[in-house]
Amino acid sequence: MSKKPITLGYLSQSVPNVNSRQVAISVDRPQNSSAMPPAPVADVVGSGVTPAIIYTGWRNDFYCTMGRSQIKDDPSDFVYNAFLTEAKRSASFGIDSTSDLRLQMDIQALEVKGPYRNTGFFFYLFFFAVWGTTDFMGPSAATCSIKYTLMSGERKLTEKVITTRSALDPLQLHEQMDPTLLRGTYSVVMGEQLSDAVRMNIEQGINATEGGLQAL
Amino acid sequence: MPVPLAPLKMCPSTQDQRARTRDQIPLAFIVLIAVLSISCAGERMYRVSDRSAYLNRIPPERKYVVLEKSHFKEPMDIDGIIKALHDRNMTAQATNFDWSDYEFTFMLAVENILKKEFEAARNQLTLLSDADFDWQVKLLEIDCARELGQAVDVLKEYQMVYDSAQNPIVKELAKTRYRIYKYGK
Numbered sequence: 001m002s003k004k005p006i007t008l009g010y011l012s013q014s015v016p017n018v019n020s021r022q023v024a025i026s027v028d029r030p031q032n033s034s035a036m037p038p039a040p041v042a043d044v045v046g047s048g049v050t051p052a053i054i055y056t057g058w059r060n061d062f063y064c065t066m067g068r069s070q071i072k073d074d075p076s077d078f079v080y081n082a083f084l085t086e087a088k089r090s091a092s093f094g095i096d097s098t099s100d101l102r103l104q105m106d107i108q109a110l111e112v113k114g115p116y117r118n119t120g121f122f123f124y125l126f127f128f129a130v131w132g133t134t135d136f137m138g139p140s141a142a143t144c145s146i147k148y149t150l151m152s153g154e155r156k157l158t159e160k161v162i163t164t165r166s167a168l169d170p171l172q173l174h175e176q177m178d179p180t181l182l183r184g185t186y187s188v189v190m191g192e193q194l195s196d197a198v199r200m201n202i203e204q205g206i207n208a209t210e211g212g213l214q215a216l
Numbered sequence: 217m218p219v220p221l222a223p224l225k226m227c228p229s230t231q232d233q234r235a236r237t238r239d240q241i242p243l244a245f246i247v248l249i250a251v252l253s254i255s256c257a258g259e260r261m262y263r264v265s266d267r268s269a270y271l272n273r274i275p276p277e278r279k280y281v282v283l284e285k286s287h288f289k290e291p292m293d294i295d296g297i298i299k300a301l302h303d304r305n306m307t308a309q310a311t312n313f314d315w316s317d318y319e320f321t322f323m324l325a326v327e328n329i330l331k332k333e334f335e336a337a338r339n340q341l342t343l344l345s346d347a348d349f350d351w352q353v354k355l356l357e358i359d360c361a362r363e364l365g366q367a368v369d370v371l372k373e374y375q376m377v378y379d380s381a382q383n384p385i386v387k388e389l390a391k392t393r394y395r396i397y398k399y400g401k
Contacts, residue, residue: 009371011378011394188399 004184005072006191010199014090014206023213024096027083030105030146032076040067040187042116057121064140066112066190075110079146082202091206093213101157103209106147108161110198112190114140118179135179137186141167142193144201150212158212162204166196262329262359264301266294270385277392279359281326282385287349290314301327318344322353329356334363350383355390362397370397 046061068075083105087095120133145163149156263278270282283294292313300309306327310320321340328337338360346354354377361368371394378390 007398009394009398011371011375011391013378016379192395 004187005070006188007072008078008191008195008198009073010195012086012089013199014086014203017090017092019092021092021094023092023101023216024094024099025101025103025150025209025213026097026099027080027087027095027103028105030076030079030083030107032107032110034075034107034110034145036075036110037065037067039069041065045115054125055121055123058119060118062116062118064114064116064186064190066187066194070187070191071194075107079105079107079198079202082198083205086202086206090203092210100153101213102151104149104151105205106149107145108147109143109145109163110194112140112142112194114138114186114190116183116186133179135182137182138189139167140186140190140193141165142190142197144194144197146201146205148205148208148212150209152216158208158215160208160212162201162208164197164200164204166193166200264298264326264330266298267385277396279393279396280389281329281349281352281356282389284350284383288319289316297323301330304331318348322349325353325356329359332363334360338364347380350386351377351381352386352389354380355386355393358393370394 042062042064044060045063046059048059050057083103084095087093114137117136118133119136120131122131123129143163143165145161147159147161149159151157261279262281264281264283265273267282267284270280273280283297285291285294296309297306297313300306300312301323304327306323315323321343325337325340325344328334328340338357341353341357341360344353346357354373358368358370358373358377362370374390374394374397378387381387381390
């Protein structure tokens with residue numbers, strides 16, 4: 001996988017709120033307890049060789065996990081800023097750092113995983129030979145899980161864990177592509193999926209917070 | 217005879233630079249393949265199309281202008297307009313179409329963008345309202361500003377177009393342009 005870091009930034013897709021906001025909350029910087037590996041990991045999950053007299057084929061299967069080093073943003077800072085931006089945009093509550101109502105967030109999971117396969121063959125007969133390799137990737141899936149806890153002073157009002165996933169069906173391309181480019185593309189796909197999962201989570205987190213405030 | 221690849225212990229990018237790929241590649245996001253390919257493709261970043269051609273586009277992804285019947289006061293030969301734009305001779309063929317002033321100005325701006333004459337395009341776009349052509353005037357103004365090296369708050373500007381446009385295709389155009397920006401173009 002490519003090691004070039006990518007940003008989680010996205011365009012908000014929620015409906016902007018134009019109504020006045022009666023209640024305001026303060027938001028703490030999220031705690032990050034997710035177990036994202038510091039660097040990308042490619043675990044070997046299978047491999048095989050088919051030796052024959054005039055033919056040799058081989059296959060290597062990996063299961064790739066995105067690493068922290070591939071994300072340009074600090075996850076806690078990104079989620080914090082994304083929540084504030086989304087709250088200002090679409091929430092029915094306002095943001096006030098002096099408010100007694102306080103929202104705490106804990107990023108419990110932030111991960112993207114998916115398979116990667118490399119296959120190849122070598123076929124020869126007398127002085128003639130044909131060979132080639134093929135790399136496959138995906139479908140990968142991203143998971144974002146955040147615990148939202150709404151506090152009033154030291155009293156816990158509501159607590160909810162929201163888990164969002166972003167995954168799409170694989171598609172096929174018939175195209176010549178360098179493996180290095182393919183692996184870079186895989187990183188981009190994974191980054192976009194994670195970005196999408198975070199976006200959905202934040203939007204649902206806003207709704208959950210609004211629900212908690214209505215119970216006051 | 218090549219030796220079969222040994223299992224990789226670490227990231228595949230660090231392994232086996234000998235490999236050549238001749239592929240059918242399963243992918244999750246076709247759009248995103250495109251986004252990465254852009255950095256290699258480089259040329260002809262801008263495209264004009266009608267609605268159906270846009271919905272059936274193939275990678276690599278580009279910065280599209282999508283023309284629809286609703287954009288014009290009078291019924292227009294949209295295929296003819298697109299062909300004239302891609303042939304870069306809209307001015308010569310202008311009399312073939314029944315334009316209103318703002319429609320013709322927009323087409324000249326698009327043609328200048330296709331010709332990479334961004335300064336002229338921007339001057340023409342300033343004669344139009346941002347909301348014309350389903351907010352594509354604003355999208356193209358952002359494109360021109362970025363091409364001319366001006367400082368642009370990209371996220372804020374594309375977000376504004378996304379929120380303002382009613383046409384879902386234009387919302388998609390804004391999202392795609394933001395992705396293209398994110399990945400370095």
